[in-house]
Amino acid sequence: MRKLWLISCLMGLLSTSAFADHKIKHYKDIVFASPKGFDLTLDIAVPETETKNKPVLVIFHGGGFLLNNKSIMTDFADAIASRTDIITVNANYRLLSDLNNTTTINESIEDAMGAVLWVKDNIKQYSGDPEKLAITGDSAGGHLTGMILHAGRNLDGDGFNKKPLGFKPVYLPKGMTAEQVAAKDGLKVQAALLSYTGYNLIERAKNNYETASNPAWGWAKAKPRGLFGDKINHVDNPEYYLAASSDQYPVKVSDYQLPPQFIHVGELDKIATVARTQIYIDQLKALGQTDVEFVVYAGKGHGFLDSGCNDYNKGCFKEVSEPTVTDMIKFLNKVFSL
Numbered sequence: 004m005r006k007l008w009l010i011s012c013l014m015g016l017l018s019t020s021a022f023a024d025h026k027i028k029h030y031k032d033i034v035f036a037s038p039k040g041f042d043l044t045l046d047i048a049v050p051e052t053e054t055k056n057k058p059v060l061v062i063f064h065g066g067g068f069l070l071n072n073k074s075i076m077t078d079f080a081d082a083i084a085s086r087t088d089i090i091t092v093n094a095n096y097r098l099l100s101d102l103n104n105t106t107t108i109n110e111s112i113e114d115a116m117g118a119v120l121w122v123k124d125n126i127k128q129y130s131g132d133p134e135k136l137a138i139t140g141d142s143a144g145g146h147l148t149g150m151i152l153h154a155g156r157n158l159d160g161d162g163f164n165k166k167p168l169g170f171k172p173v174y175l176p177k178g179m180t181a182e183q184v185a186a187k188d189g190l191k192v193q194a195a196l197l198s199y200t201g202y203n204l205i206e207r208a209k210n211n212y213e214t215a216s217n218p219a220w221g222w223a224k225a226k227p228r229g230l231f232g233d234k235i236n237h238v239d240n241p242e243y244y245l246a247a248s249s250d251q252y253p254v255k256v257s258d259y260q261l262p263p264q265f266i267h268v269g270e271l272d273k274i275a276t277v278a279r280t281q282i283y284i285d286q287l288k289a290l291g292q293t294d295v296e297f298v299v300y301a302g303k304g305h306g307f308l309d310s311g312c313n314d315y316n317k318g319c320f321k322e323v324s325e326p327t328v329t330d331m332i333k334f335l336n337k338v339f340s341l
Contacts, residue, residue, distance in 0.1 A: 026051040035121040036173040045094040048084035058135035058339040061092045065142025069223040078310035078320040090131045094118040100225035108230040109163040115147040117174035137194035145200025149249030155190030168246040194338040196265040199275040202250040208237040256291035263294045265334040269303025
């Protein structure tokens with residue numbers, strides 16, 4: 004009996020926390036679109052397992068829309084791909100400081116939407132299943148994830164150049180318009196994981212995001228300006244900010260059922276606070292969108308899924324990211340029945 008009990012315990016560990024690592028095949032810097040001549044690239048990590056038609060996780064990095072690139076999420080992408088049967092796609096998008104500090108926030112969103120559409124069109128070449136697709140991002144990348152999740156049906160060929168405001172993904176399936184993609188719910192995903200993210204751009208603007216008080220402008224060596232350029236501001240043009248805010252889109256579950264969500268923040272996070280995240284959770288529940296897991300990690304601040312070692316996390320990815328990565332893997336394995 005004791006031998007059977009030990010075997011049962013070991014099997015339980017293998018199915019939860021002690022995931023066996025396997026090799027990954029990497030495909031680096033694949034160009035998926037070139038808006039305004041700016042090449043957008045992504046990295047694909049494919050688990051070297053026998054499974055065909057693997058699920059896919061598309062990842063968007065953080066950095067306040069001004070800093071970093073996909074490399075900041077490489078450790079996270081490889082951790083998922085090496086510990087699961089899930090392909091990871093780690094994508095870049097235009098930062099506000101790109102193209103001589105002219106990128107607008109809606110363009111960053113359109114880049115992220117385009118990345119997901121590209122993956123759906125092309126991931127079969129890498130043994131992926133486009134019908135088993137999850138999205139995730141941390142901080143600014145979480146905002147992009149939320150916009151894909153909630154605003155993926157608000158597409159328009161005119162984008163933000165004409166009202167009503169809608170999004171034109173930088174990549175569209177061949178022969179399809181943005182409106183046709185929206186009508187087919189082409190950006191639909193099977194799960195979303197939001198890591199210490201924000202939900203409303205007017206809140207960000209009121210907290211001096213667009214001014215020199217936000218140190219990220221200085222770190223990016225860019226002049227502070229509006230999220231949509233100097234001629235648009237949240238007081239006179241709130242509709243722009245609200246159109247790019249994910250908390251403006253959730254609807255009753257009877258109108259549209261959202262996929263499962265895993266949402267987490269650090270207990271000590273002063274940027275994406277526990278209280279603000281709870282408001283989003285309560286909003287979803289009030290609409291009957293209850294397939295949500297919310298976890299607060301004790302002693303954690305902001306950015307603890309970043310690659311490498313750094314002072315602000317007081318440690319290195321492998322140690323600092325746990326138990327969050329394990330919890331995210333459990334969630335994904337449940338969603339995809341792995």
